[in-house]
Amino acid sequence: LGAFHQVAQAEVLINATNGTGSLAALEAAGEAALEGKILLDIANPLDFSQGMPPTLSVKDTDSLAEQIQRRFPALKVVKTLNTMNVMLMVNPGNLQNGDHTVFVSGDDAAARAAVKGYLQSWFGWREDRILDLGALETARGTEMLLPLWLRLFGVFGNAPFQFKVVS
C-alpha cells in the first residue's frame, strides 16, 4: 500500500530496479497507480544466475522495456540512461564535458520529448548528445549494448567511460 501511494502521487516514475525484478516491482505498485505516467526505464535485464559476466534474460526479438510496456499499456515507457554508469547518468559533464551519447526509445513521441527535457534540466545532458532512436522496439539495441559495456568495464575498471555516436 505504501508503494502504491508513493507511485500514485508521482508525476514521473523511474524504474531503477534490477531488470529481472522490474515487472514484479511494478506489479507491487499496482496498475492503477501507473496509469498515464511516464516511466523512465533505466533497468537492464541482466541475468547473474549463471555467474559472471551476466547474460541477458531477454534480447534480440524482445526487450525488457517492451515487456513492461505490454504488461502495463497505460504507462508511457521511455528507455534511457541504461547504457552507462550511474555517476554519468546524473552528471554527464563529469566526462569530456558531456560529449557522449544518451539514447531515448519510446512509443509515445510526447513522452520521449518530455524525457529529453528531463535529461537536460535534471541532469545537464547536452541537447545535441540526446539521440532519439524512435519506437520502444529500439530498446533491443540499447539493452544489447550491455554485454559490450560489461567487457569495457573489464578494460577500464572504475575509470569513467561512455559510448558516443559520432556522425
Add this chain to the structure above:
Amino acid sequence: LGAFHQVAQAEVLINATNGTGSLAALEAAGEAALEGKILLDIANPLDFSQGMPPTLSVKDTDSLAEQIQRRFPALKVVKTLNTMNVMLMVNPGNLQNGDHTVFVSGDDAAARAAVKGYLQSWFGWREDRILDLGALETARGTEMLLPLWLRLFGVFGNAPFQFKVVS
C-alpha cells in the same frame, strides 16, 4: 580446390562472408589451408530469415567468432571491424579525422598485436582509437552491437556514423 589454393597461399585471411555462411565458407577452403593463419573476422551473425530488422543467429552466451575458433582451432581468429560500415573500415579518416573506435578481440595476443598493426598500416586507423578488448569471448559484446547499429542506420540512413568509446 581453387578456394583451397588461394587460401593456402595467403598470409592473413579476412572473413567477410555473410555470418550465417562463414563456417561453410571456411569448410570449403579446408582446414589444412587455414592452419596457423590469422583470420580477421569482420562478419556478423545476422539472420534475415524472419524479415527486417535481422536478428542474431548466435549471441549472449556464444558468438560467431568463437564458433569459428572452436571449429578451426589452428586458426588465430581476431574479431574486428564488424561494428561499422565498410567505407569506414578501410578509410576511418573519412569521419571526424578517424576519431572513433575499432574493437579487437582474440585469444592469441600476438595475433591481436599483428591485427592492430594491419589496422594502422593498411587502413590508417589511429593507434589510440584501436581498443583491445582481450579474449575472443569479448566478441559477444561487439557482435551484439549490431542491433543498435541497425537502428542507428534507421536514424542516420546513408550518412556515416560510428561508435566511439569515450574515457
